[in-house]
Amino acid sequence: MNELSYSSILVAATNFFAASILFAKNKGRGPVIIWGTFCLNIVFWGIGGFFASITKDRELAYTAWQVANITSIFAPVIYCHFVSSFLNLNRKKLIFFSYFLGSLFFVINVFFRENFLGELRFVHNQFYYISWDNHVNPLYMVFYIIFYWGL
Numbered sequence: 527m528n529e530l531s532y533s534s535i536l537v538a539a540t541n542f543f544a545a546s547i548l549f550a551k552n553k554g555r556g557p558v559i560i561w562g563t564f565c566l567n568i569v570f571w572g573i574g575g576f577f578a579s580i581t582k583d584r585e586l587a588y589t590a591w592q593v594a595n596i597t598s599i600f601a602p603v604i605y606c607h608f609v610s611s612f613l614n615l616n617r618k619k620l621i622f623f624s625y626f627l628g629s630l631f632f633v634i635n636v637f638f639r640e641n642f643l644g645e646l647r648f649v650h651n652q653f654y655y656i657s658w659d660n661h662v663n664p665l666y667m668v669f670y671i672i673f674y675w676g677l
Contacts, residue, residue, distance in 0.1 A: 528652045530579035538572030541565040557612040564604045571597035579653045587654035588639065588646055595635055595643060602673040603628040631669050642666055 548562035574594030578587045603624045610617040635642045642665055647657035 528579060528650070530653060531576055534572045534575035534579060536572075538569045538576065541568040541572065545569065557608060560604060560608040560611050564601065564608060567597045567600055567604055570594075571601070578655075581653070584646060584648075584654055588643075591643060591646070591654075591656060592635055592639055596632055599631045599635060599669070599673070600628050627672065631673075634665065642669075 542565070545562045545565035548558055548565065552558045552562065571594050574590045574592075574597065576590075578590035578594060581587050581590065606617075606624050607621050609615075610621055631642070642663065643656055644663045644666065645657045646654040649655045
């Protein structure tokens with residue numbers, strides 16, 4: 527195992543613990559449920575990163591990075607939903623549009639992974655990582671700018 531494996535386990539474990547507490551102590555409050563869902567989303571990001579960091583098989587690593595990127599697609603969407611709910615903002619159109627775009631990028635990630643994620647490169651003689659050196663993917667950059675700068 528390597529540093530990425532350990533950090534991925536830590537991310538998954540701490541967020542699973544937080545989600546468990548949030549769901550156990552929840553008394554029907556919407557923002558708490560949404561934040562617990564956000565924590566569960568991050569759990570799967572940690573799981574995807576963990577499996578990507580321990581496998582030497584390129585296809586399995588690609589699948590693990592797909593799982594991790596599915597969660598990175600929905601993290602800003604769920605966070606936007608949480609903030610709107612927590613602040614009692616009536617942003618139903620924004621939330622719907624965010625989930626729609628998230629679903630669109632989800633489909634692209636699942637069915638057109640090379641076009642979305644790009645290529646994998648074996649780094650540090652330990653694991654496969656998404657290579658930005660060989661192929662800067664414009665579709666992923668559009669996703670990143672919309673979701674991490676725009677929402």
